[in-house]
Amino acid sequence: MKITENLSKEEKKMLNSMSLRSFAMHADRMGPAKFHASGFTFCMLPAINRFYKTTKDKEAALIRHVQWYNCTPHAENLILGIVASMEKEKSLRGDDFDDQSITAVKTSLMGPLSGIGDTFFQGILRVIAASIGIGLSMQGSIMGPILFLLIYNIPAVFLSFYLTYVGYSLGSTFIQRVYESGGMQILTKAASTLGLLMMGCMTAMNVKFKTTIALSIGKGKPIALQGYLDQLFKGLVPLLITVGCFYLLRKRVNINWVMLGIFILSIVLGLIGVV
Amino acid sequence: MLKAALIAMLVMLLCYAGSYLTGNSYIDRPIVIGAVAGLFLGNLKLGLTIGATLEAVFMGALNVGGVISSEPAIATVLAVTFAVTTNISQKAAVTLTIPIGVLAAFVLLALKNGVMIIFAPILDKLAATNNQKGLIFIHFLSWFIYYGIYAVMTFIGVYAGSSAISSLVKFIPQNLMAGLNTAGGLLPAVGFATLMKILWDNKLAVFYLLGFVLTIYLNLPAVAIACIGIAIVVVMAFRDKDILDLKKKKSAVATKVNNGLDQKQQEEEDFFA
Numbered sequence: 001m002k003i004t005e006n007l008s009k010e011e012k013k014m015l016n017s018m019s020l021r022s023f024a025m026h027a028d029r030m031g032p033a034k035f036h037a038s039g040f041t042f043c044m045l046p047a048i049n050r051f052y053k054t055t056k057d058k059e060a061a062l063i064r065h066v067q068w069y070n071c072t073p074h075a076e077n078l079i080l081g082i083v084a085s086m087e088k089e090k091s092l093r094g095d096d097f098d099d100q101s102i103t104a105v106k107t108s109l110m111g112p113l114s115g116i117g118d119t120f121f122q123g124i125l126r127v128i129a130a131s132i133g134i135g136l137s138m139q140g141s142i143m144g145p146i147l148f149l150l151i152y153n154i155p156a157v158f159l160s161f162y163l164t165y166v167g168y169s170l171g172s173t174f175i176q177r178v179y180e181s182g183g184m185q186i187l188t189k190a191a192s193t194l195g196l197l198m199m200g201c202m203t204a205m206n207v208k209f210k211t212t213i214a215l216s217i218g219k220g221k222p223i224a225l226q227g228y229l230d231q232l233f234k235g236l237v238p239l240l241i242t243v244g245c246f247y248l249l250r251k252r253v254n255i256n257w258v259m260l261g262i263f264i265l266s267i268v269l270g271l272i273g274v275v
Numbered sequence: 276m277l278k279a280a281l282i283a284m285l286v287m288l289l290c291y292a293g294s295y296l297t298g299n300s301y302i303d304r305p306i307v308i309g310a311v312a313g314l315f316l317g318n319l320k321l322g323l324t325i326g327a328t329l330e331a332v333f334m335g336a337l338n339v340g341g342v343i344s345s346e347p348a349i350a351t352v353l354a355v356t357f358a359v360t361t362n363i364s365q366k367a368a369v370t371l372t373i374p375i376g377v378l379a380a381f382v383l384l385a386l387k388n389g390v391m392i393i394f395a396p397i398l399d400k401l402a403a404t405n406n407q408k409g410l411i412f413i414h415f416l417s418w419f420i421y422y423g424i425y426a427v428m429t430f431i432g433v434y435a436g437s438s439a440i441s442s443l444v445k446f447i448p449q450n451l452m453a454g455l456n457t458a459g460g461l462l463p464a465v466g467f468a469t470l471m472k473i474l475w476d477n478k479l480a481v482f483y484l485l486g487f488v489l490t491i492y493l494n495l496p497a498v499a500i501a502c503i504g505i506a507i508v509v510v511m512a513f514r515d516k517d518i519l520d521l522k523k524k525k526s527a528v529a530t531k532v533n534n535g536l537d538q539k540q541q542e543e544e545d546f547f548a
Contacts, residue, residue: 027418032388033392045410074299112498145323157298194501203464204486206467250472263392
């Protein structure tokens with residue numbers, strides 16, 4: 001597929017810069033409430049600075065992107081490309097373009113791309129590379145680690161650049177077409193639906209809670225509370241905690257207090273032996 | 276021992292921290308880190324074999340999400356260092372480093388789920404003021420602090436030796452560790468809540484519950500849920516498009532009515548539209 005033919009020189013420069021930045025996307029360590037938010041924003045800076053001229057617009061874009069983000073390295077470059085093309089459209093259409101759709105598209109892509117990416121990169125590519133590498137290393141050959149790195153990284157680096165271009169090219173033409181047919185509202189609604197569905201999925205996968213409390217009644221085996229909680233509704237506590245956080249944030253409670261609250265609650269639960 | 280400890284620290288910085296600047300290139304996997312440690316310590320062959328052994332051991336151990344059980348990287352560096360600098364066997368070196376891996380995992384847990392969350396509000400503030408330099412700075416600052424502490428731990432691990440470390444592991448209260456683990460499990464909720472605040476729509480809220488239930492009860496992978504979601508969304512979008520088209524036609528008809536069409540004809544137009 002010829003993905004570079006309709007791109008200007010500046011656009012190619014921007015995409016290359018974003019792909020290069022994506023090498024350091026996962027460098028940040030800002031806790032589980034942010035994950036790689038600053039990394040994603042760091043990679044988006046070339047696009048943000050290119051498309052937005054006023055400080056106010058840039059601020060809005062930055063605020064949009066410093067939210068919880070996590071995805072498999074390399075595979076996520078597709079998101080980078082698509083989001084860049086949406087930011088371009090947003091900068092052209094202004095308030096006409098609902099910025100909720102950018103977040104929605106980004107959110108709905110993280111989960112599935114991680115699923116595909118983890119299987120491909122960690123499950124297949126890494127295991128193939130390691131099995132070849134281990135054999136050679138065991139014989140004392142330096143080719144072991146070298147081949148391991150080459151087999152894994154050559155396809156990975158190639159894909160990270162390629163996917164940024166694919167995301168950007170597909171994204172911009174697709175979004176432009178949808179906009180002109182008057183279906184932007186439909187797209188935003190669809191993306192939000194998919195986004196919320198994937199949020200539910202990610203909540204279930206990433207928010208974890210398990211109590212070790214067991215009530216000993218009489219001489220019988222102690223009854224584990226977690227078993228009852230699971231019978232009532234599996235994942236009840238993670239769901240309630242997430243919805244609770246959402247409620248508090250909607251009530252404009254400062255995010256720091258919410259995080260601190262969860263942190264203290266967890267430590268207290270640990271110290272009194274609930275978890 | 277000081278020289279060996281410094282080398283071990285350098286290898287950790289170079290490989291473990293470096294991996295996150297080179298696109299998660301896996302230079303932090305035991306097979307690579309063992310070879311590099313061996314090379315620097317002057318016994319490449321030993322490094323290669325220990326690295327390969329631990330790579331096989333930790334083949335399935337990937338840190339998924341925020342949960343860490345043991346740290347292969349630090350275990351490898353220490354195993355190679357001990358095997359090269361002392362005259363314990365290769366096997367014993369590998370075994371000895373296991374408690375250190377657990378200790379390292381504990382410190383990482385406390386860092387990741389406790390200390391590092393102080394950066395989150397700073398990040399929000401920097402974004403709100405378009406402070407891009409600051410944003411890039413704390414992006415890499417958080418990297419430097421996190422892996423800097425980790426490298427210092429490696430240094431201490433080698434310098435203090437493993438007997439001191441295994442007694443330290445026993446010293447950490449179990450319930451504190453459990454509390455930190457729980458915090459790591461619950462804190463992503465805040466991140467999701469902020470995203471939900473953006474996406475929320477009362478009419479669509481039920482899809483959040485659907486995604487949750489599909490995952491927790493049916494154990495469906497994210498890809499499968501996305502496919503189900505796409506099916507639902509496509510059907511919804513086509514219906515919405517039909518409604519949109521109808522509305523467009525209706526307004527077109529309305530203009531025609533103004534141009535002299537009577538009520539009955541308009542209804543016919545609507546019906547056949």
